Amino acid sequence: MNQKRILIWVLCSIMVAVVGCTGKKGSESGDTKAEVAEPTGPRFQVDTKFQEQLSATFDEYLQLKDAFVASDAEAARAEAGEARTALASVDGSLLSGAALNDWNAYRAGLERALDAISMESDLEEQRSLFSDLTESMYESVKAFGLGGTVAFYEYCPMAFDNEGGYWLSDSETIRNPYFGDEMLTCGSVQERLR
Secondary structure, eight states: OOHHHHHHHHHHHHHHHHHHHTTTTOOTTTTOOOOSSSOOOOSOOHHHHHHHHHHHHHHHHHHHHHHHHOHHHHHHHHHHHHHHHHHHHGGGOOOOHHHHHHHHHHHHHHHHHHHHHHHHHHHHHHHHHHHHHHHHHHHHHHOOTTTTOOOOEEETTTTHOOOEEEESSSOOOOOOOGGGGGGOOEEEEEEEEE
């Protein structure tokens, strides 16, 4: 293990001991799950077809996240291409007004990040781009919903040299895409979206 990885491991171990990777100090039960409110609904009421198409893109996003959990740069490149294909199938003409304007902005961010991940071979750079992708995916899910699917917005305070990093999941179980098996369970659920 190189020195940087040892330092990251030591820092996360200390953080787990002190804060439990949840931001909550002194949990007597040792439970590292954060208290998370009931899922929030989408900002816009949209056609269920649009939600289904966005949900298919979210499913591909999850496959990409899993490639990062496995620390597999080649799989991440391939999954980014699959997610880009799913994104191209989302029909923006099902939206209008403010919903369409917001979707166009989020879609552009999703496209940029997916295209960049699919062309990048360095795993750490891909993970940085995945953080950008997550921001646009989070905003999309929060705005339009996934047609009943619950998404979990999760956070690791240790990612990106302790600047922190977010990702989305379909499970409350933490599987950290920024460190893979080095710190697989470091993180906490911040928000539930439906």
